[in-house]
Amino acid sequence: MALVSTKQILNEAMKEHYGVGAYNVNNMEQIQAIMLAAKETKSPVIIQASRGALKYSSFIYLSYLMKAAIVDNPNIPIAMHLDHGNSLQTIIEAINLGFSSVMIDGSLLEDGKTPSTYDYNVKVTRSVVEYAHKRGISVEAEIGTLGGIEDGVGSSDGKSNLTDPKEAERFVNETGIDSLAISIGTSHGAYKFKGKVKLAFDILKNVRSLINIPIVLHGASSVPQDLVEEVNKYGGQLPGATGVPITSIQEAIKLGISKINVDTDGRLVMTAAIRKFLLEHPEKFDPRDYLSIARHELTKLISSKMKDFGTAGHAKY
C-alpha cells in the first residue's frame, strides 16, 4: 500500500526544490485522472477533498474511492488530504475515514468565511496538531487569508490579508505544524485578478528564510484562457476569468513553494469537455460517453502540471 503523509511527500519536495500539486476531487473520474497522470509521469500525488466534496459524496464514498486508487497503484506514493478543515471535529472525522493528512484552516472561523484572530488560529491549530501527530497524521495550517470567496471558502470581505512573515515564523514555532499555507495575493476560484497578475514574492522569500517546513500555495489554478474560451464557446459564461500563469507558479516553486493547490483548472477542463461533447452530440445520453472524455482531458491537464511543477519522475520505483 502506498498511503503516505503529505509530510513525507513535501519534505522530499522541499529538499529537492520541486513542487507537488494537490488536486481536489469529488468523484471517481477525477481520482482516476490523477492516478493515470501520476502513473504516466511517475509522480507522487496528493489527492485532496474539501468538506464540500466529502459532503457531496456522503463522506464514505470519496474515502473509499481514494483507497481504491491506493490499492490500484501500489508503487505511487499517495497522500489522502483534507482541504480546509474548519474544526477539530471535522479533522477527527477525516482521520477516522483514513486520511493521512489534514489542513486546519484557522485563519477563518468555523464558518469558513469570517477572518479569525491570531490567537484563535494558534489555539485551534494546536489542538489539531496534538490530536493528529499522535496518530501519525501530518498537519497543514494557514496564516493570512486568501482574497475572493468561492463556494464558502474564503474571507467574507472578499479581501486578502497577506501573510506577515514574522507572524508566520511565530505561528510555526507555536503550533508545531508540518506545512504552512501563506497568502501572497492568490485567491480561490476563476476570478483571481482584476488587472495585472500580482503576487507578493517578497513575502514568500521572507517566509522561506524564516521557517523550515514546506510552504503551500492555495488558489494556484492558472485558469488557462483556451479553456475559458472553450467553455464560453459551448454555452458557458465565464467572462474575464483569470488565474496565476504557470510561469508565476514556477517562480513561486523556485522561491520555496512545495505544495500547489489546484481545483478550478480541473473543473474548467471537465466542463469544457462535457459542454463541447453534449453540444456536438445531441443524440448521446450515456454519462460514460462524456465522463470518459472529461476524465481524459483532466488526465492531460494534470500530467502537464506534474511536468511543469517538476513533480514528474519523483515517484521513485
Ligand code: G3H
Ligand atoms: O479551497 C477550495 C476548493 O476549491 C474546494 O472547493 O469547497 O467547492 O469543494 P469546494
Ligand code: 13P
Ligand atoms: P483554485 O481555486 O485556484 O484551484 O485553488 C484551489 C485551492 O486552493 C484548494 O484548497
Ligand code: ZN
Ligand atoms: Zn484552498
